[in-house]
Amino acid sequence: MPTLRWALLGAAALTLANFGAFAQAPYPNQVVRIVVPFSAGSATDLLARAVGEKLSEKWKQQVVIENRPGLAGTTSAAKSAADGYTLMLTSNGHTVAGAVNKNLQFDPVKDFAGITPVASIPLVLIINPDIPAKSVKEFIDLAKAKPGSMNFASPGLGSTTFIAGALFRENAGINLVHVPYKGAPESNMSVVRGDSHMYFTPANTALELMQSGKVRALAVATAKRVPEMPDVPTLAEAGLSNFSYDSWFGLMAPAGTPKAIIDKINKDTVEALQDPGLQDRMAKQGGVVVIHSSPAKFDEIIRSDTDRYGKIFAAAGIGAK
Incomplete structure (x- = not known):
């Protein structure tokens, strides 16, 4: 009996040791999913695919990009297991x-852990060339002359x-109707049409x-002009002196994801972002690596940003109804 008892104890110890070794397997040891709450072909999607491919190479694990447009995508990411195997790449x-949503099923701050920004993309105000406005001032004057008759896409x-x-x-003090589309390509085409x-x-x-010749560019939203279009002024130069807007795109994880995993993803992503090939690929999508x-x-x-834009929107009467 003593021999049997020691044999059983030895087997149990070996099992525990093997379990411990399995439990401590380095991250990641399975497929990693990056949720993108925008449609395929959007700027966010293309940035996610560029980053995902680099991380897949580095980790020797498959990184899958899952497009789930809208709040449903962000909600699914927020409610996913906080184990590092579901991430989200989204815009600001x-x-x-x-x-802007009354019945939100997640908290943008409390339900997510930031990993790192990956890029910013300068935005340009475009209009259909048939609109008789050659400047921001002329466009604003047209909108003021016909309140509520003009719109903007997103x-x-x-x-x-x-x-x-x-x-x-809000900065221009005009009444523009917001018209939402399914994605960025559809928004662009709505202006072209x-x-x-x-x-x-x-x-x-x-x-x-x-x-x-499909659109006319009136101004860029950033504080400085875009080098590729030096003749297009900033909105501040065009008359909206307080206007400066930079859009960022970043990688997040569900809140509660272990700090060691967050730190590893941050380190590996930052290293990937320094790759000239990745930077060139992002540049072709209009992105500037951050x-x-x-x-x-x-x-x-x-x-x-959540606090800042919340206050701005509330003061302007933009928000959940």
């Missing part, structure tokens, strides 16, 4: 989700381009549409 439109409430359009509307009067589109898309050193800094950006 995430920070106004609570301001991929939906809470998108980064919706924020730009809403801020423009003349269904929408204006849209804030990524600089690379604006340049392509300008060169083909590298921050810590998840804590990104958390602070998310908190700050």
Whole structure:
């Protein structure tokens, strides 16, 4: 019996040791999913695929991009297991989700842990060339002459381009109707067709549409002009002196994800972002790589923007009804 008892104890110890070794397997040891709450082909989607491919190479694990447009996508990410195997790459439109949706099923700040920003994309105000406005001032004058008769497109409430359009509307003091579309390509085409009067589109898309004569670019939203279109003024130069807007895109995880995993994803993503090939790929999508050193800094950006835009929208009467 003693021999049997020691044999059983030895087997149990070996089983526990094997379990411990399995439990401590380095992250990631299975497929990682990155939820993108925007449609395929959107700027957010293309950035996620560029980052996902690099991480897949580094981790020797498959990284799957899952497009789930709208609040359903963000909600699914928020409610996923906090184990590092479900991440989300989204735009700074995430920070106004609570301001424009009455029955939100997640908290943009409390339900997510920031990992790192990955890029910013300069936005350009475009209009249909048949509109008789050659400048921002002329466009604003047209809108003031016919209050409520003109509109702006976006991929939906809470998108980064919706924020730009809403801020423009308030800064200009005009009544523009918001028209949501299923995604960025549809929003661009709505301006090309003349269904929408204006849209804030990524600089690379604006340049392509300008060169083909399909749209007219009136101004860029950023504080500085875009080098590829030096003749297009900033909105501040065009008369809206307080207007400056930078859209960012970043990687997040469900709140409660272990800090060690967050730190590893941050480190590996920052390393990937320094790859010239990845930077060139992002540049072709109009993106400028953004590298921050810590998840804590990104958390602070998310908190700050949520507070800032919440106050701006509330003061302007934009928000959940």
